[in-house]
Amino acid sequence: MTQLDALKSPRFGQIATFARLPHTKSLEGVHVAFVGIPFDDAVTFKPGARLAPQAVRESSRILRPYNAALDVKPFEALNIVDYGDIDIVPGYIEDSFARIEAGIDLLSDNGVVPLVCGGDHSVTLPVLRSLADRFGELSLIHVDAHSDCWTEYWGHKYTNGTTFRRSLEEGLIDPRKSIQIGIRGSLYGREDLEDVRSLGFTVVTAEEVHERGVDHALRLVRDTVSGQAYFSFDIDGMDPAYAPGTGTPEVGGLTSWQALGLVRGLVDFSFVGFDLVEVSPVFDPAGITSLLAANLLYEFLSVLAKGRQLQKARSN
Numbered sequence: 001m002t003q004l005d006a007l008k009s010p011r012f013g014q015i016a017t018f019a020r021l022p023h024t025k026s027l028e029g030v031h032v033a034f035v036g037i038p039f040d041d042a043v044t045f046k047p048g049a050r051l052a053p054q055a056v057r058e059s060s061r062i063l064r065p066y067n068a069a070l071d072v073k074p075f076e077a078l079n080i081v082d083y084g085d086i087d088i089v090p091g092y093i094e095d096s097f098a099r100i101e102a103g104i105d106l107l108s109d110n111g112v113v114p115l116v117c118g119g120d121h122s123v124t125l126p127v128l129r130s131l132a133d134r135f136g137e138l139s140l141i142h143v144d145a146h147s148d149c150w151t152e153y154w155g156h157k158y159t160n161g162t163t164f165r166r167s168l169e170e171g172l173i174d175p176r177k178s179i180q181i182g183i184r185g186s187l188y189g190r191e192d193l194e195d196v197r198s199l200g201f202t203v204v205t206a207e208e209v210h211e212r213g214v215d216h217a218l219r220l221v222r223d224t225v226s227g228q229a230y231f232s233f234d235i236d237g238m239d240p241a242y243a244p245g246t247g248t249p250e251v252g253g254l255t256s257w258q259a260l261g262l263v264r265g266l267v268d269f270s271f272v273g274f275d276l277v278e279v280s281p282v283f284d285p286a287g288i289t290s291l292l293a294a295n296l297l298y299e300f301l302s303v304l305a306k307g308r309q310l311q312k313a314r315s316n
């Protein structure tokens with residue numbers, strides 16, 4: 001499937017799908033499906049991420065077919081579609097999780113890699129439940145200001161701040177093969193960071209990325225991650241100067257340039273899925289957060305396409 005050609009159909013026209021790709025529920029021959037999960041009932045601070053899939057689609061109109069940095073045409077190398085959204089149930093977290101898991105099952109049953117656009121970060125849990133069921137315990141690359149490993153909020157287990165504690169408890173990810181990048185901000189106590197490290201995660205703070213560079217972070221990723229991997233990108237990993245439209249912004253985060261470098265450095269990994277979560281269009285009046293989100297999703301696709309290309313070249 002190809003994009004609508006912006007040289008024939010102006011890119012500000014026609015219905016907004018991700019990257020102006022065809023919207024279809026047919027999965028035959030599809031490699032990757034963009035899928036929206038408009039759920040934000042598990043946020044611990046400010047809401048609005050339910051509106052992200054539509055905003056990201058709108059911002060993705062600008063994406064062109066060729067990624068010069070990686071020398072790849074993702075929409076030619078892979079068959080990519082906009083699958084639409086998973087219908088969640090507003091106000092009902094567990095019911096929504098069941099629907100999200102079933103929705104992702106449908107994709108992976110057909111061999112399709114999900115490119116998920118949240119939603120708040122709680123949606124990653126049912127996505128991981130589906131993928132771990134198929135692929136076994138996964139390796140995780142997680143960009144975020146927060147570890148999201150808190151035990152509970154207000155006596156409840158399912159929030160956007162508890163996703164990776166639950167993922168560990170449920171055996172969905174292997175912490176020794178998992179890395180968190182961009183962690184920062186005020187914490188509840190010193191034990192917050194110590195807890196996460198003692199769970200087995202490799203943690204790269206935002207300070208460490210600024211002081212030692214993206215290459216240092218990528219070296220740690222290579223030392224940590226192996227096997228089937230999942231990439232979860234919380235947009236609040238970015239500095240609010242680049243991504244103000246999010247529910248729990250923290251100063252001192254990654255720049256757009258650092259994030260692009262980080263994602264582009266991951267060509268040699270085997271990914272079973274990606275998500276981009278926590279874009280809140282209500283705090284994003286100029287649309288710069290959803291623009292960055294659309295571009296990060298494009299980079300995920302480019303990395304996947306480039307990886308497959310290199311693999312093919314090697315096996316020939």
Ligand SMILES: [Mn+2]
Pocket residue numbers: 121144145146148160234278
């Ligand atoms: Mn998060």
